[in-house]
Amino acid sequence: MSYKVKLDVFEGPFDLLVYLIEKAEMSIYDIQVSVITAQYLAHIEKMRAEDLVIDSEFMVLAAILIELKSKMLLPGAEPAAAVDEEDPREELTRKLVEYRRFKLAAGLLGEIEEDNRAVLEKPGEDLQAFTGEPDEYLRMDLKKFLQSFRMFLGRKQRIDEIRRGYTRVARQRATVESGITYIRELFERRNVKILTFRELLTPESDRRQVTLTFVSLLEMMRANEIYVSQEVIFGEIVIRAGKFRAGAAYAAEPPAGKDGLAGKAGEKRSGRVQ
Amino acid sequence: MFSKKAIKSAFESMMFVLGEPLEVKTAANVFGVDKGTAREYFRELQREYEEEGRGLAVREIGGGFQFVTRAENFEHVRRLCTPAREKKLSMAALETLAIVAYKQPVTRGEIEMIRGIKCDRMLEGLLKRDLIEETGRADSAGRPILYGTTKMFLRYFGFAGLNELPEIEDIERSVREPDESGGVRQFAIDLEGQV
Numbered sequence: 001m002s003y004k005v006k007l008d009v010f011e012g013p014f015d016l017l018v019y020l021i022e023k024a025e026m027s028i029y030d031i032q033v034s035v036i037t038a039q040y041l042a043h044i045e046k047m048r049a050e051d052l053v054i055d056s057e058f059m060v061l062a063a064i065l066i067e068l069k070s071k072m073l074l075p076g077a078e079p080a081a082a083v084d085e086e087d088p089r090e091e092l093t094r095k096l097v098e099y100r101r102f103k104l105a106a107g108l109l110g111e112i113e114e115d116n117r118a119v120l121e122k123p124g125e126d127l128q129a130f131t132g133e134p135d136e137y138l139r140m141d142l143k144k145f146l147q148s149f150r151m152f153l154g155r156k157q158r159i160d161e162i163r164r165g166y167t168r169v170a171r172q173r174a175t176v177e178s179g180i181t182y183i184r185e186l187f188e189r190r191n192v193k194i195l196t197f198r199e200l201l202t203p204e205s206d207r208r209q210v211t212l213t214f215v216s217l218l219e220m221m222r223a224n225e226i227y228v229s230q231e232v233i234f235g236e237i238v239i240r241a242g243k244f245r246a247g248a249a250y251a252a253e254p255p256a257g258k259d260g261l262a263g264k265a266g267e268k269r270s271g272r273v274q
Numbered sequence: 275m276f277s278k279k280a281i282k283s284a285f286e287s288m289m290f291v292l293g294e295p296l297e298v299k300t301a302a303n304v305f306g307v308d309k310g311t312a313r314e315y316f317r318e319l320q321r322e323y324e325e326e327g328r329g330l331a332v333r334e335i336g337g338g339f340q341f342v343t344r345a346e347n348f349e350h351v352r353r354l355c356t357p358a359r360e361k362k363l364s365m366a367a368l369e370t371l372a373i374v375a376y377k378q379p380v381t382r383g384e385i386e387m388i389r390g391i392k393c394d395r396m397l398e399g400l401l402k403r404d405l406i407e408e409t410g411r412a413d414s415a416g417r418p419i420l421y422g423t424t425k426m427f428l429r430y431f432g433f434a435g436l437n438e439l440p441e442i443e444d445i446e447r448s449v450r451e452p453d454e455s456g457g458v459r460q461f462a463i464d465l466e467g468q469v
Contacts, residue, residue, distance in 0.1 A: 011365055011366045011369060011389070011391065012366075012389050012390045012391030013390045013391065014389065014390035014391075015390075055391060055392070057390055057391045057392070061390065095387075095388075095390070098388055099388055099389065099390065101442050102369055102372045102373050102376070102388055102389075102442075103369060104442055105372035105375075105376060105439075105440065105442045106365065106368035106369040106371070106372040107368075108440040108442070109363075109368050109371065109372055109375075109431065109440075110362075110363070110365070110368050112431050112432070112440070113362060113363060113368075113430070113431060114362070115345065115432075116345075116430065116431055116432040117359060117362075118345035118346075118348035119331075119333070119342045119343060119344075119345050119348075119432060120342060120343040120348070120351060121293065121333075121340060121341070121342045121343075121429070122293040122340075122341065123293055124292065124293045124294035
């Protein structure tokens, strides 16, 4: 049974090298090449054991480290080397320093990113409603433009034709209660006991008003305020006043249901009147 | 002529409608004032919203201003709805982006030299998210593409401009003397030879 070790994921060979140097508490300006090279190679070996894909760049840096190590082992007493005093590690150090700088910057950007994720902006508005976007029309050639214009005219004509058949309908505000009040007052004003249905209406009364008056009558019948008779079908409806009740709490009266049908009608309506 | 108060009030309305950062230039043109004055008004608004601790803040982004929510309110906003947010950038993407941001205009080769690893996939991802863009081509051999950050980058991190990038020079200024470039290039060629 194999023992699995979770390894940190490194972003690249420099990332790994900087990590190893920092872990060894070594100065980046004075890298102990042999120690670091050994650790670096050991880590790559671990990665290989983990079946991780090792980018070729890791191997390149390994080669560079080994080369550097061998250079460091050479005695620096050669006369030629004395002239050129450059530390063989210098180039690597410079690269690592620069890499570390950007790694730090990346960390800072990451923090700023995190902070800024709590700041929300509104998606840009579609301002076409305000600007009217004339470009779309301007891109048309004359033929297309004419075609659209004809279509527009045709559509306008059709709409006008349909409009001619329209009647404007104002919303009716009258209620059954107002109808009942009107009928009661009419009886009282004329000081009569009998009125015909036709007399309840005026020449201006429209279909709705007729319906409303009729429904009001049914409601009053249910409450025994009036008595209605009709001699023949489609004949004159004669209304005889009974005892009017005072107060407006008319529809609140539970349907007495003396006459089954009228009671039912009243029940249905009472909900709507309230 | 409009009073300062009227102009500032109008700027607020304009920022509200636009959503996107409102360019100082555009806003200044509406009132025929110069850009400096317009920017001053925007900054005053910014201060006022800040001082009063309003739920909205005026944020400066690349020469424009926009309304954004206050960060402290994020948890409350989230109760209302869960704002769709893009995935956070990976460390590798952040590294690449940092190099582009600080070194722009920069070629892929230069970025890879600093990171010591291939960056083509990272650059592709950053281009796709509109955080970087191609800004031209370098004069060097092969005329490689130069990359720079976008306005989206500023918005994503909430920077008014590139000058708001965090200071990193204090660590150690990288020196790249001209005579060193030969060595640096050599390394790059080694890299590619191995790939």
